[in-house]
Amino acid sequence: MEKIQFNHEVSISRIVQGFWRLHQWNLDAKQLVDFMHQCVDLGVTSFDTAEVYGNYNSEALLGEALSLDPSLRSKIEIITKTGINKPHPDRPYRNKYFDTTYDKIIQSCNESLQKLNTLYIDVYLIHREDPLIDHAEVARAFNDLKQMGKIKAYGVSNFDPFKFEALHEHTSKQLVTNQIEISPLQFEHFNSGMLDLLQKHRIHPMIWSPLAGGAIFNSDTHEACSLRKVLKPMADKYQCEVDTLVYAWLLHHPVKAAVISGSQKIERLQNCVNALQINLEREDWFEIYLASGQQVLR
Ligand SMILES: NC(=O)c1ccc[n+]([C@@H]2O[C@H](COP(=O)([O-])OP(=O)(O)OC[C@H]3O[C@@H](n4cnc5c(N)ncnc54)[C@H](OP(=O)(O)O)[C@@H]3O)[C@@H](O)[C@H]2O)c1
Incomplete structure (x- = not known):
């Protein structure tokens, strides 16, 4: 498997398994251990x-798996995120809001x-843009956590180019990634210039909801229907599954992104891995880019 080097301490696999939906999979710790080994x-x-996934419980499910099979820890990299506060019986928040203060980041990481x-997190991210962000304070928290050996690398998620740059x-240019949503139905980061900024800094994004959370297959919107009309015959041309073609489209971009698969099915993760072997023709890449009708060439 191809790796992406984030810094001198951490590299991640080009294909990442996501656990946003883990709480819906009803796996016990042993089944989760087996799934992680298959990955x-x-x-x-x-x-x-992320801290907030599964109503603040997903990290604990992963932790149970790691305590059942401690041999896993040295074979894997863990990416997790902080900064979202949501109402929860054990937490004092009245509403959802973002908190990227120094104390919150340190407490949340602990x-x-x-x-x-685990004794360390491989990649620690600010989950969402916080309109009250104090860049110096976040930088100090990240830096202190790294000095303490609690995180090996850090970055952000869902940041726009201005906030990322700030x-x-x-x-001191230590951010290693911006985890962002991109798919043939979601073009925000093409249009904002985020991909260009990341290329300028030679930083590789991590792509979330690469299949638009399944909407590529099961949405009835005009955009999704138009996209499917292009994807199905093209997948036949490349002799691959439709999801493999979508992953190949994402991996083709010179920004050299990592792709996060969110499926609970190992055969669908295999479809994602298979995309590393596909070389899309440039004209086909554009056909997918334009297929949903959201993008135009100027
Ligand atoms: N940073 C952020 O703000 C953020 C936000 C959202 C997600 N993420 C990360 O990104 C990861 C991936 O996101 P995602 O789960 O939305 O990714 P995704 O891979 O776009 O969507 C996964 C969903 O699509 C379904 N699916 C896959 N193939 C399908 C097919 N052929 N037909 C019908 N449905 C299909 C899956 O169902 P099955 O499980 O049944 O295959 C699953 O429900 C998350 O787990 C999380 O780690 C980050």
Whole structure:
């Protein structure tokens, strides 16, 4: 499996397994251990989660698996995120809001380490843009956590180019990624210039909801129907599954992104891994880019 080097301490697998939906899969710890081993056997060693996933419980599910099979920890990389506060019986928040203050980041990281049953987090991300972000404060928290050995690398998620650049400056250009949504139904980061900024800094994004959360297959919108009309015959041409073609489209971009698969089915993760072997023709890439009707060429 191809790796993406984030810094001198961390590289992640180009294909990542996401655990946003883990709480819906009804796996016990043993079944989760088996699933994680199957991922590792495919070369997918990097696992994405967040403090807030599964109503603050997903990290703990992963932690139970890691405590059942401690041999897993040295074979994998854990990516997790902080900064979202949501109402929960055990938490004092009245509403959803974002908190990227120094104390919150430090406390949240300590809690994640405990729940994940690990001594370190490989990649630690600010989950969402916080309109009240103090870049110097976030940079200090990240830097202190790294000095303490609690995180090995850090970055952000869902940042626009201006906010990314501002924090990147304050961290002495130590941000290693921006985890962003891209799919043939979601073009925000093409249009914002985010992909160009990341290329300028030689930073590789991580792509979430690469299949638009399944909408590529099951949405009845005009955009999704138009897209499917292009994807199905093209998948036949490349002799691959439709999802493999979509992953190949994402991997083709010179920004060299990692792709996070969100499926609970190992055969669908295999479809994602298979995309690394497909070389899309440039004209076909554009056909997919234009298929939903959301993008135009100027
Ligand atoms: N940073 C952020 O703000 C953020 C936000 C959202 C997600 N993420 C990360 O990105 C990961 C991936 O996101 P995602 O789960 O939305 O990714 P996705 O891969 O676009 O969507 C996964 C969903 O699509 C379904 N699916 C896959 N193939 C299908 C097919 N052939 N037909 C019908 N349905 C199909 C899956 O169902 P099955 O399980 O049944 O295959 C699953 O429900 C998450 O797990 C999380 O780690 C990050």
